[in-house]
Amino acid sequence: MDPSDTELLAAIAGGDRHALRILYERHAGWLVLRLSRRCGDPDVVNEAVQDTFVAVWRRAASFRSEGEPAAWLWGIALRRLLDRMRRRSRWEPVAEWIQPGVVVSAEDQVMIGVEHGAAGAALDRLSPELKAVVQAMVLDRLTARETASLLGIPAGTVKTRMMRARRLLREDMAT
């Protein structure tokens, strides 16, 4: 029987390097994908994932066993990404929000549609700049300042874009 993530974290806290490797194999790939949707520079994403597992190695003991390990990891990864972005002297553009050629099965469409409905359609009609702000502030629950450093724009711009996105979504769903 495979050890659970929580058991792995306990082993890592005790200095078990093999446990770190297993945890890495389970989570690193997904973290790379998820961070890549927030930062267009693959090098920065790599560094952030690396920082994440170094942090896990050093701070595994601070993980509370009643928590969800995957969510804990994601929290660390997102902060590390922000750190790395802040340290950059020049800004890399966020991953482009290209959308043509979507290849999703009909079944997926239905399931996703059920989950989001009109809100999803309205969301997709937002401009890429607005979407990036909504993703950072709503999905990732970042503050305006954190969003600003992630996207490389002033915090004031983040706030105005968020207001504009809210208004557009409201209007779009009302019609």
Next chain:
Amino acid sequence: MTWHPSVDAISAYAINRLPSSQAWSIEAHVAGCDPCRRGAAYLPGPARLEAIWEATLEQVDAPRRSVVEKALGAVGVPEHLARLLAATPSLTVPWLAAVTVVLGLGLAMAWSSAGDPAPSARSGLFPFLLLAPLVPLAGVAVAFGPVVDPAYEVAVASPFHGFRLLLIRTVAVVATSTTVALALALLLPNAGVMAAAWILPSLALASAALAASTFVSPLVAAGGCALVWLVGVTVIEVGPRTLVAFGRTGQLLFAVALATAVILVVLRRESFEIGRRR
């Protein structure tokens, strides 16, 4: 949860080809779904994942960064440079403690004769003035060369040009030891201008040692300079110590020596390139 996104959908997510609403649904699902997460784990490609893992291991294995290193990092010094500076023997806490003790002795001697009437009272400053210029000199000597430098291997592998590296470390060493000496010099009794009389000689000595190290090994260069200094100043100050060596003419000579040494170092900078050094 009965529904799972298809492999196709997750692949489309991975290459950023899903509308936001669908991407967010997938994210929300996979974040909480172990099997889907494991299914997506291979998508970034094994080469990339292995590279990140190697880099992670390297940091896991590396010794924890010292306090000095963290402080340097916090003020914006790049990581590899911070490590190099922190590994410089003459920038460590034990070294600075030793320096403080030695100069503290000079300070104590100055104070023990502070009650004497002038002019012999000033001669009490002599030990301090004799010792203080040796501090940056010793620091520079210890900072370079494979004999005493644990960072020698790091230095060899560092992305810096040998000469640039040398300048960075020299400035760091001279600045720290001068700061320590200066702090103690301010405690000298009745010193007046003489409290600063050691600064030019110490800069002259350190740069002379650097210049000499383009001809001979760093330790020999530093040893030679120290010897010349100790013998020269003691001979001049033999008998009643009037501190004439630290007077106006003396300072002028030190300034000339400093300028000469700096010019020599710049002219012969090639010999600092690692591998060619003796």
